Amino acid sequence: MLATITARLAQMVFVMFGISVLVFLIFFATPGSDPAARIAGRNAAPETVEQIRQEFGFDRALPVQYAIMMKRLFITRDLTSFVNRGQKVIPQVLDAVPATLSLVAGAAVLWVLGSLFVGVVAAAMRDTVVDRGLMILSLIGISMPVFWLGEVMNLMSQSRFHDTWLFSWVPGLGYVPLSESLGGWFKALVIPWITLAILYIGIYGRILRANLIEAYSEDYIRTARAKGLSPTRIMLRHALSTSLLPFVTMFGLDFGALVGGAALLTEVVFGLNGVGRLTFHALQNLDLPVILATVIYASFFVVAANAIVDMLYAVIDPRVRK
Amino acid sequence: MSVQIDNSQPAPLPLAAGTARGPWATAVRRLMRNRSAVASVLALLMVALLTLLAPLYASYLGVDPFRSNLRGTIEIAGEAVPVMQQSTSGLGLGVTPIGPTWSPGGYMLGADNQGRDVAARLLYGGRNSLYIATAATLICLVLATLIGLVAGFMGGVVDMVLSRILDVLWAFPVYLLAISLSIVLLTSTIDLGLFTITAGSLALPIFIIGIIYVPYVARPVRARVLTLRQSEFVLAAVGLGLPTHRILRRDILPNLMPTIIVFVPILLALAIVTESALSYLSIGVQPPDASWGTIIQDGQTLLYSRPIVALAPGIAIVITVLALNVLGDAVRDSLDPRGQVP
Numbered sequence: 001m002l003a004t005i006t007a008r009l010a011q012m013v014f015v016m017f018g019i020s021v022l023v024f025l026i027f028f029a030t031p032g033s034d035p036a037a038r039i040a041g042r043n044a045a046p047e048t049v050e051q052i053r054q055e056f057g058f059d060r061a062l063p064v065q066y067a068i069m070m071k072r073l074f075i076t077r078d079l080t081s082f083v084n085r086g087q088k089v090i091p092q093v094l095d096a097v098p099a100t101l102s103l104v105a106g107a108a109v110l111w112v113l114g115s116l117f118v119g120v121v122a123a124a125m126r127d128t129v130v131d132r133g134l135m136i137l138s139l140i141g142i143s144m145p146v147f148w149l150g151e152v153m154n155l156m157s158q159s160r161f162h163d164t165w166l167f168s169w170v171p172g173l174g175y176v177p178l179s180e181s182l183g184g185w186f187k188a189l190v191i192p193w194i195t196l197a198i199l200y201i202g203i204y205g206r207i208l209r210a211n212l213i214e215a216y217s218e219d220y221i222r223t224a225r226a227k228g229l230s231p232t233r234i235m236l237r238h239a240l241s242t243s244l245l246p247f248v249t250m251f252g253l254d255f256g257a258l259v260g261g262a263a264l265l266t267e268v269v270f271g272l273n274g275v276g277r278l279t280f281h282a283l284q285n286l287d288l289p290v291i292l293a294t295v296i297y298a299s300f301f302v303v304a305a306n307a308i309v310d311m312l313y314a315v316i317d318p319r320v321r322k
Numbered sequence: 323m324s325v326q327i328d329n330s331q332p333a334p335l336p337l338a339a340g341t342a343r344g345p346w347a348t349a350v351r352r353l354m355r356n357r358s359a360v361a362s363v364l365a366l367l368m369v370a371l372l373t374l375l376a377p378l379y380a381s382y383l384g385v386d387p388f389r390s391n392l393r394g395t396i397e398i399a400g401e402a403v404p405v406m407q408q409s410t411s412g413l414g415l416g417v418t419p420i421g422p423t424w425s426p427g428g429y430m431l432g433a434d435n436q437g438r439d440v441a442a443r444l445l446y447g448g449r450n451s452l453y454i455a456t457a458a459t460l461i462c463l464v465l466a467t468l469i470g471l472v473a474g475f476m477g478g479v480v481d482m483v484l485s486r487i488l489d490v491l492w493a494f495p496v497y498l499l500a501i502s503l504s505i506v507l508l509t510s511t512i513d514l515g516l517f518t519i520t521a522g523s524l525a526l527p528i529f530i531i532g533i534i535y536v537p538y539v540a541r542p543v544r545a546r547v548l549t550l551r552q553s554e555f556v557l558a559a560v561g562l563g564l565p566t567h568r569i570l571r572r573d574i575l576p577n578l579m580p581t582i583i584v585f586v587p588i589l590l591a592l593a594i595v596t597e598s599a600l601s602y603l604s605i606g607v608q609p610p611d612a613s614w615g616t617i618i619q620d621g622q623t624l625l626y627s628r629p630i631v632a633l634a635p636g637i638a639i640v641i642t643v644l645a646l647n648v649l650g651d652a653v654r655d656s657l658d659p660r661g662q663v664p
Contacts, residue, residue: 011489018490026502038509143591143643145598148618148636151625155633159626261498265599283505283605291505295498303493 119208
């Protein structure tokens with residue numbers, strides 16, 4: 001087991017290194033363009049460009065440039081924006097984390113509960129109208145672009161039906177920190193949570209249904225039936241518990257990916273000041289240092305999260321443990 | 323020696339005739355029997371046909387989907403009505419684009435911020451969305467198949483290196499990779515010697531979307547090649563000393579096709595959604611070109627006054643992607659009856 005964990009950690013470090021090299025190549029070594037001018041942003045003075053060239057060592061060898069980039073990202077953490085002059089980038093990214101985490105964590109609770117419901121009910125009522133209806137709804141949920149769904153939600157809750165009993169409680173767009181007000185935080189996030197969760201309820205519900213139906217053709221379910229157990233008990237204790245194992249890995253991957261940037265579109269639509277929206281604004285202003293920092297930090301987070309999930313998996317599943 | 327024809331032998335059973343059909347014909351037959359699959363193919367053809375007819379709509383109604391028309395008027399019931407209407411509420415400042423009308427002058431879905439016909443833009447934008455998705459899917463499949471084939475068949479160091487590269491790409495969150503690629507590509511003109519990609523070109527989203535999904539296809543392809551490599555008919559071909567390119571072309575590739583084909587509808591759906599997301603973030607299709615994503619972005623400022631501008635392209639995306647997802651399920655089931663959820 002120790003060997004498994006060590007190997008997984010080594011792989012994690014390797015992938016992080018690979019990603020950082022890839023990002024470095026994309027940002028600083030694309031042929032036919034000057035990285036210093038790109039970092040300086042629009043209409044920069046030649047002195048600024050020259051200063052950046054010195055700071056990032058663009059007149060030196062590529063490995064040195066890479067080392068300088070990594071040092072400024074992780075050790076000295078003094079990367080500054082040139083669009084918002086002198087703004088330190090790393091603290092900005094870290095400040096944006098709570099909003100992203102709040103969004104993703106709440107959506108995760110909703111999508112786990114929602115998909116458990118969809119998967120179990122659809123599998124239990126297989127080939128009935130209920131099953132068909134749930135599966136069609138799931139497919140539609142998967143097929144909607146999340147930012148568009150967010151706009152539809154805004155249209156309903158902020159404008160068209162805002163004055164009805166259904167949506168009169170919805171506050172204006174924006175994030176309310178948890179430390180400021182628990183109720184405000186909750187109200188501001190309910191609609192974004194639902195929006196983000198719908199896609200994943202669709203994906204997970206469909207997979208869970210398929211896994212459950214597959215489990216029902218296994219011998220141990222027949223044995224459980226033969227023992228005279230109730231259908232509910234068979235479903236919840238026998239079929240569901242085995243069908244949930246692949247769920248754990250998927251959940252870890254998706255949770256990590258969402259915190260690490262995939263929630264960007266939801267944050268933009270609902271005006272939540274998370275890491276994604278920070279990246280979005282940097283995109284609009286061509287603020288490269290910010291994008292560099294969010295991309296590296298977020299993808300490192302995703303890689304670490306995946307490694308942790310795999311190691312947890314080794315603890316849960318006796319077959320992997322060996 | 324003459325062949326004796328035995329007339330007393332019964333005619334071949336229909337069952338035997340059925341099993342003699344090739345795997346492809348069987349798969350197509352199974353697909354044709356699936357009503358939702360046929361319906362989604364029809365829906366996709368409809369969407370494609372409508373977008374191809376975009377110039378017809380624009381020229382028939384005399385609207386230009388790519389030029390702003392802020393001072394224009396259209397004729398409704400014999401009266402000239404401005405496309406951008408003076409606001410009547412509040413201070414009477416600002417203008418609102420005209421809403422959906424059934425006039426001979428166009429503007430079936432109203433106008434956007436620039437006074438352009440939304441319906442015409444929807445059709446032209448659909449062309450770009452479908453074109454980008456198709457081209458990106460092709461690029462992705464070709465790259466993934468090549469990488470999977472080489473890694474799986476060569477094995478050894480080549481496989482090691484390629485697999486590690488795939489690991490890195492796979493672990494890189496897709497939107498972050500797309501953002502990194504597009505921010506750099508959009509701010510510079512890439513000169514690749516033979517051809518130059520300019521910043522606003524449609525080639526950029528195609529290239530970006532084609533690249534980011536490669537590991538999702540290359541990994542299963544490689545796994546399939548690894549099993550095929552150990553199968554008896556390939557071992558026999560290797561043992562006979564047949565050249566590698568012949569084995570790859572005649573033995574491996576045909577058996578790989580089901581694995582690859584299953585990905586076609588899924589990738590198309592993913593590509594359409596990804597393109598719209600990138601365009602919504604203004605790092606995909608660049609103005610004056612349109613795509614479903616850019617129209618949704620155009621409609622965002624009009625969301626509460628003229629919601630149709632943002633709603634219509636979204637509905638188009640949902641219809642197309644839903645059809646592709648349904649088709650994807652059906653194709654998977656028809657190619658692999660054992661993997662089918664009963």
